[in-house]
Each structure stands twice: as structure tokens, then as C-alpha cells.
Amino acid sequence: MAVIIVQASRLSLNDIHQTWLHLEHNLVYVVVLSAFGLVGSTVYFITRKRSVYLVDYACYLPPSKLKVEHDRFMKHCKLMGCFDETSLVFLDKILGRSGLGEETCAPEAMHCLPPKPSMEAARQETEQVMFGALDTLFANTNVKPKDVGILVVNCSLFNPTPSLSSMIINKYKMRGNIKSFNLGGMGCSASVISVDLAKDMLQVHRNNYAIVVSTENITQNWYFGNNKAMLLPNCLFRIGGAAVLLSNKSVDRRRSKYKLLHVVRTHCGADNKAFNCVRQEQDDIGKTGVSLSKDLMTIAVANKLINAKIKPYIPDFKLAFEHFCIHAGGRAVIDELKKNLHLLPVHVEASRMTLHRFGNTSSSSIWYELAYMEVKGRMRKGDRVWQIAFGSGFKCNSAVWLALKNVKPSCNSPWEGCIHRYPVQLSL
Structure with missing residues (x-):
């Protein structure tokens, strides 16, 4: 201040006036630039893409009394009296x-x-599967x-009224302003669709938790006829379901297992053959x-879409990716993906073992596979895992997760209780 006063005493009134105008002019620029910076920072923090964390997930484990050994399955099918001899031979062959x-x-x-396939x-x-997985999830995450x-709940073939999401809200007395969604008819890749929807919702609703529940219903979707194409699901589909807890809270990063990196969804429904597969x-x-x-498998890997004379890259x-979770849709699905993606046996081990232990649990199979890798101690900090699933429509959806620890x-x-037996040797 002393220096300024001394310098000012040497200036004429005109000089002082010009200096003041100069400072006033610069002050306007400073204020304007500061305002733009403040507004820009505010817009950035409001609109920036928020990280989505997978805090934890739980897969339903059916009670041992519901197991269906191969011999018991075939004996039961014969006693039903609805399958002819040709169909029984076909079922036995496919199951093997x-x-x-x-x-x-x-x-x-x-x-x-x-059988009693009643409503x-x-x-x-459905209650047994969904509530079983959710009870475990809530207990593990507090x-x-x-x-x-x-x-977000997805189940392709069973969509009662009230909806499955309403059943969950009623059971756990969830809050009245919850954003709930019930997805039906979207096939075995619907869990990735549900994750994608939950991710989009978490970009809008700050400081929030999202739960994804993926399951399928067998009771009302067992086939009692003799069309071979419709008998296949009887051999492959089994009970299963998963509940996944997602968060956009930065404080949850430390305790979360994974961070969501990408979701890619491809829909081939415009093609009639794909639509009807x-x-x-x-x-x-x-x-x-x-x-x-x-x-189905031709469409899944799109061999016919490529000129046979040109070897695709x-x-x-x-x-x-360090790990792969390929939907356990069936042995042929896993074999074809392993071949076309040039994967090693270890990359499809989780898919094969999930199919062996739990069968095709539809959209939830990719979570049983992820659980397999964790129990085996293979998921290390920084590893990337690719979940790939196919579904009716025809859709191919995938999600990429980054292990945070x-x-x-x-x-x-x-x-738990059976991992020491895996991997098992499968006959070719």
C-alpha cells in the first residue's frame, strides 16, 4: 500500500483516472471469466458421467431335495405319460x-x-428364488x-399381476418413491439389459442404490408335447436367480467388488430368421x-453374415480381458463361442462348470460364473471380466467390469460345499 501511495503521488490526475479505468476494465473481465468458470464447473459436476460400482451380488442355491439326477429325470418323464417313445429317446440323448x-x-x-404347473x-x-437371493444380498451388504x-427385475416367461418387482417391494416394504421396472420376454441376455437400465438410472438419481434381480420360471414353462425343438428347454433349463447391488456413491468404491466400464447391446430383431430363432x-x-x-448358434456367431471366401478378422x-463369463446356455453355445473367439479351455471353465452344476439358469448364469471365479481366487485387482449373453429377439449383450481389489x-x-470337486472332467 505504501508503494502504491508513493507511486500515485507522482502521477497526474489524468494518469490516475486512466489507471482506474484500466483496472475497472480488467475487473469486468475477471468477474466475467470467474462467472463462466463457476458455471462451467457446476455444469460439469452435474452432467459428468458417474461411476457405477458393483457392491456385491448373491446367487440363489436351491435345496438338495429339488435335485434331478439324469435317471430320475428320465423315469419321471416316462411316468408323466405325455411323451411318446421317440421323444423319450430324444430327451435321453440330449440330456446325455x-x-x-x-x-x-x-x-x-x-x-x-x-406335475402341478399352477399359477x-x-x-x-419365483418367490423362493428371488427372496432367497435378496435375503443373502441384504445380509452380506448391510x-x-x-x-x-x-x-429392476427381469424374468422372460412369467409375468403375473401384480408384477415381480411389486412382489419384492411388498415383501421388503420398500419406500414409496422407488423407481421400479419389470422386464419380460427379453431372454437369457436380460440381466445385462437390466444392468444397463440401472446404470442409466444411476446417472440421473444421485447418491443412490440400485438392485437388479434376474431369474426365470420353470414351473409354468415345462413342455408336455412331442415337438423336438420345444423339448430342448426341458433338458437344459433349471432353477436359478441372482440379485445384484449397484451404487453411484463414491464412498462405496472402497467396499465394492467391481466398477462397470462398458455395456454393449446388439439387437438383430430386424432380421426375420434371428427374430424367430x-x-x-x-x-x-x-x-x-x-x-x-x-x-440358433449360426445366428449367434453370425457365420452366414460373412462371405465364406473371406476369412474374418x-x-x-x-x-x-482376463476373464470371460459366457452364458451357460448349453454345451453347443459354449463350444461355439470358445471356437469363434479363439479362447483357451480355462476361459470357458466357469461357463462349463456352471452348466454342469446348475444347468441353464437363463439370465442369471453369468453371475454364477463370476461367483465361480471368485471362489477359485482368480479375480485380482485390475482384472477385467467380460460377461456375454444371448437372448430371444435375437440379442447379444455384454458388460465389462473392472475388479477394484x-x-x-x-x-x-x-x-460353497462343492467347489473342491471342480473343475470336473467332462466327456466329449
């Missing part, structure tokens, strides 16, 4: 080649003779149901079932 083990489970209604039995199966602001319909005598086209995906298995993992 399916890659399913002796411990997969079917719903209680299908253990009855005759009430279907509700009981998150209260009322803390959850977003709920997995279809729920009635056969010639009015029996309802899900038909799996013989072109296949990137080395092993350089981008050396991931340990959660309590009550579905592999």
Missing part, C-alpha cells in the same frame, strides 16, 4: 450330451406326479431395503413351449 451334471434342480411342482406353484418358485431407490408358441395340438431353432480378446467370495456363495 447337454453338459449338465447330476445336481441341477427343478421346481417342486415338477417333482409331483402328475400358485409358479409364484412360489443395506436396508428402504435405502434402495431403483429396482427362440420363440414361445403352441405346437400342432395346442401345447405351449419355447422353440429353439436349429439356426477376429481380435485377440484375451489381450483385452483382489475379490474374495461373498458369504453363502452358491459354490
Whole structure:
């Protein structure tokens, strides 16, 4: 201040006036630039893409009383009296080649003779699976149901009223302003779709938890006819479900297992052959079932879309991902993906073992596979895992997760008590 006063005493009034105007002019610029900076920073922090963390997840483990060994499965099918001899031979052949083990489970209604595929039995199966997975998830994470602001449920073939999401809200007395969604008819890749929807919701609703519940219902979707294309699901699909807790809270990063990096969804429904390759319909005598086209795997890997004379370029995906969770849709699905993606046996081990132990659990299979890798101690900090799933429509959806730490298995993992037997040797 003293220096300024001395300098000012040497200036004329005109000089002082010019200096003041100069400072005033610069001050306007400073204020304007500061305002723009403040507004820009505010807009950035409001609109920036928020990280989505996978805090934890839980897979449903069916009780041992629901196991269906191969011999028991075939004996039961014969006693039903609805399958002809040709169909029984076909079922036995497919089951032997399916890659399913002796411990997969079917719903209680299908253990009855005759089976009881009632609406009430279907509700009981779904409640048993969803609530079983959610009870484990809430216990492992110490998150209260009322803390959850977003709920996404997917189940392709069973969509009662009230919806499955409403059943969960009623069971756990969730808050009234929860954003709930119920996805139906979206096939085995619907869990990735649900994650994508939850991710988008978490970009809008700050400081929030989202739960994704993925399951399928067997009770009302067993096929009692003799169309071979519709008999395949009887051999492959089994009970299963998963509940996943996602968060956009920065404080949850430390305790979360993974961070979501990418979700890619591809829909081929504009093509008629792709659209019809997995279809729920009635056969010639009015029996309802899900038909799996013989072109299913061709469509899944798109061989016919490529000129046979031109060898397609296949990137080395092993350089981008340390782990692969390929939907356990069936042995042929896993074999074809392993071949086309140039993967090693270890990369499809989790998929094969999940199919062997739990069968095709539809959209939840990719979570049983992730749990397998964790129990085996293979998920290290910085590892990237690629979940790939296919579904009716026809859709191919995938998600990429980054391990935030050396991931340990959660309590009550579905592999507890049996992981010491895996991997098992499968016959070719």
C-alpha cells in the first residue's frame, strides 16, 4: 500500500483516472471469466458421467431335495405319460450330451406326479428364488431395503399381476418413491439389459442404490408335447436367480467388488430368421413351449453374415480381458463361442462348470460364473471380466467390469460345499 501511495503521488490526475479505468476494465473481465468458470464447473459436476460400482451380488442355491439326477429325470418323464417313445429317446440323448451334471434342480411342482404347473406353484418358485437371493444380498451388504431407490427385475416367461418387482417391494416394504421396472420376454441376455437400465438410472438419481434381480420360471414353462425343438428347454433349463447391488456413491468404491466400464447391446430383431430363432408358441395340438431353432448358434456367431471366401478378422480378446463369463446356455453355445473367439479351455471353465452344476439358469448364469471365479481366487485387482449373453429377439449383450481389489467370495456363495470337486472332467 505504501508503494502504491508513493507511486500515485507522482502521477497526474489524468494518469490516475486512466489507471482506474484500466483496472475497472480488467475487473469486468475477471468477474466475467470467474462467472463462466463457476458455471462451467457446476455444469460439469452435474452432467459428468458417474461411476457405477458393483457392491456385491448373491446367487440363489436351491435345496438338495429339488435335485434331478439324469435317471430320475428320465423315469419321471416316462411316468408323466405325455411323451411318446421317440421323444423319450430324444430327451435321453440330449440330456446325455447337454453338459449338465447330476445336481441341477427343478421346481417342486415338477417333482409331483402328475406335475402341478399352477399359477400358485409358479409364484412360489419365483418367490423362493428371488427372496432367497435378496435375503443373502441384504445380509452380506448391510443395506436396508428402504435405502434402495431403483429396482429392476427381469424374468422372460412369467409375468403375473401384480408384477415381480411389486412382489419384492411388498415383501421388503420398500419406500414409496422407488423407481421400479419389470422386464419380460427379453431372454437369457436380460440381466445385462437390466444392468444397463440401472446404470442409466444411476446417472440421473444421485447418491443412490440400485438392485437388479434376474431369474426365470420353470414351473409354468415345462413342455408336455412331442415337438423336438420345444423339448430342448426341458433338458437344459433349471432353477436359478441372482440379485445384484449397484451404487453411484463414491464412498462405496472402497467396499465394492467391481466398477462397470462398458455395456454393449446388439439387437438383430430386424432380421426375420434371428427374430424367430427362440420363440414361445403352441405346437400342432395346442401345447405351449419355447422353440429353439436349429439356426440358433449360426445366428449367434453370425457365420452366414460373412462371405465364406473371406476369412474374418477376429481380435485377440484375451489381450483385452482376463476373464470371460459366457452364458451357460448349453454345451453347443459354449463350444461355439470358445471356437469363434479363439479362447483357451480355462476361459470357458466357469461357463462349463456352471452348466454342469446348475444347468441353464437363463439370465442369471453369468453371475454364477463370476461367483465361480471368485471362489477359485482368480479375480485380482485390475482384472477385467467380460460377461456375454444371448437372448430371444435375437440379442447379444455384454458388460465389462473392472475388479477394484483382489475379490474374495461373498458369504453363502452358491459354490460353497462343492467347489473342491471342480473343475470336473467332462466327456466329449
